[in-house]
Amino acid sequence: MSTKKQYVRVRREQGEETRQLLVASKLLDLDYKIVKEQGFLYFPLLSEVDRPSVDEALNGHEFKAGFREFQPTQVGPRTLEEALKDKMPSEKLELLPRAYDLIGDIAVLEIPEELEVYVTEIGLAFQRIHRNFSTVLAKQGAISGLTRTREYAVLAGENKTKTIHTEYGVRIAVDLAVAYFSPRLLEEHNRVAEQVQSRESVLDMFTGVGPFALHIAKKRVSHVVAVDINANAIKLLKESMDLNPLVGTIEPVVSDAHEYVRELSPAAMDRVIMNHPSGASDFIADACHVLKPGGIIHYYDFLGGEDPEGQLRKKTVELVKAAGREIEQIPMIRRVRDSAPYEHQMVADLIIS
Numbered sequence: 001m002s003t004k005k006q007y008v009r010v011r012r013e014q015g016e017e018t019r020q021l022l023v024a025s026k027l028l029d030l031d032y033k034i035v036k037e038q039g040f041l042y043f044p045l046l047s048e049v050d051r052p053s054v055d056e057a058l059n060g061h062e063f064k065a066g067f068r069e070f071q072p073t074q075v076g077p078r079t080l081e082e083a084l085k086d087k088m089p090s091e092k093l094e095l096l097p098r099a100y101d102l103i104g105d106i107a108v109l110e111i112p113e114e115l116e117v118y119v120t121e122i123g124l125a126f127q128r129i130h131r132n133f134s135t136v137l138a139k140q141g142a143i144s145g146l147t148r149t150r151e152y153a154v155l156a157g158e159n160k161t162k163t164i165h166t167e168y169g170v171r172i173a174v175d176l177a178v179a180y181f182s183p184r185l186l187e188e189h190n191r192v193a194e195q196v197q198s199r200e201s202v203l204d205m206f207t208g209v210g211p212f213a214l215h216i217a218k219k220r221v222s223h224v225v226a227v228d229i230n231a232n233a234i235k236l237l238k239e240s241m242d243l244n245p246l247v248g249t250i251e252p253v254v255s256d257a258h259e260y261v262r263e264l265s266p267a268a269m270d271r272v273i274m275n276h277p278s279g280a281s282d283f284i285a286d287a288c289h290v291l292k293p294g295g296i297i298h299y300y301d302f303l304g305g306e307d308p309e310g311q312l313r314k315k316t317v318e319l320v321k322a323a324g325r326e327i328e329q330i331p332m333i334r335r336v337r338d339s340a341p342y343e344h345q346m347v348a349d350l351i352i353s
């Protein structure tokens with residue numbers, strides 16, 4: 001059965017070089033056949049690949065991109081359900097994960113408790129179907145604690161939790177066992193970076209492995225102070241700073257954000273990013289202390305129930321007021337993603353007078 005996929009098209013003469021570049025950058029979907037047609041080669045790309053990653057991989061080579069049908073290279077099971085239909089009862093098949101997170105060359109599955117005894121079979125079947133991953137991990141429990149990490153079990157492939165993840169052409173060193181990272185925030189990382197103006201001073205209060213800081217410094221001549229209490233996260237950020245051509249500067253800092261901000265002069269920053277949804281509300285006074293009049297706070301929170309936008313508006317107005325400042329405008333409030341059943345990760349951009 002054919003599948004519609006993104007492609008890169010080049011002239012046949014450039015085929016081998018292009019294939020090698022796409023394989024080296026881990027963009028080619030090896031599960032589908034390359035198509036030869038009228039002097040051109042069409043290379044199938046992995047579904048999550050974005051245009052900047054292709055531009056970077058093919059670095060100056062001429063190509064055309066689009067979508068078309070491709071045939072699979074192997075005839076075999078295409079889904080976990082198909083692969084495991086003889087190995088578990090049908091009511092259990094319905095519980096198999098239908099989606100997964102892709103972080104660099106690591107696939108992360110969320111396997112329900114009821115399938116606990118089948119995890120090895122699930123890992124091996126997943127690896128047989130998707131041959132582009134080095135490692136298949138399963139989430140173990142919820143994100144928790146000060147560093148917002150969780151445990152993972154290796155289901156198949158290499159025994160590792162460290163990889164390089166690419167978002168909008170930004171390369172990010174990630175180690176899931178020791179520092180927070182979510183591939184689901186890429187649109188936020190890019191959205192905030194797009195807003196930053198040249199020469200801005202930005203405080204990324206809970207930088208984690210630094211995706212906001214890296215997106216900004218890759219795009220803008222700016223200065224980002226990237227703070228996190230987790231030394232492992234800052235070590236990974238420092239690795240990523242060597243992986244990307246940056247036009248701005250990043251100052252990585254291992255510290256508690258309260259303590260660090262207390263040492264800064266008042267009104268030193270044009271922008272503060274507060275991406276710690278379970279804890280940011282405790283730090284609003286710090287952000288208000290360090291933000292210039294007219295500066296912007298990107299504030300993240302988890303909210304459930306009716307009208308989370310209204311709740312967030314009310315909450316931020318009260319928090320900023322209690323910190324002795326006023327919200328001049330809220331140009332944007334939105335739901336970033338579902339964080340739990342009936343709960344959203346929310347963001348509000350707050351202009352503070």
Ligand SMILES: C[S@@+](CC[C@H](N)C(=O)[O-])C[C@H]1O[C@@H](n2cnc3c(N)ncnc32)[C@H](O)[C@@H]1O
Binds near residue numbers: 180182185210228277
């Ligand atoms: C949700 S994660 C950060 C995500 C990151 N901004 C991103 O986009 O990937 C929250 C981070 O806050 C850090 N953190 C928690 N408490 C902190 C504190 N008091 N001071 C500084 N960082 C803190 C954690 O170590 C964690 O890396």
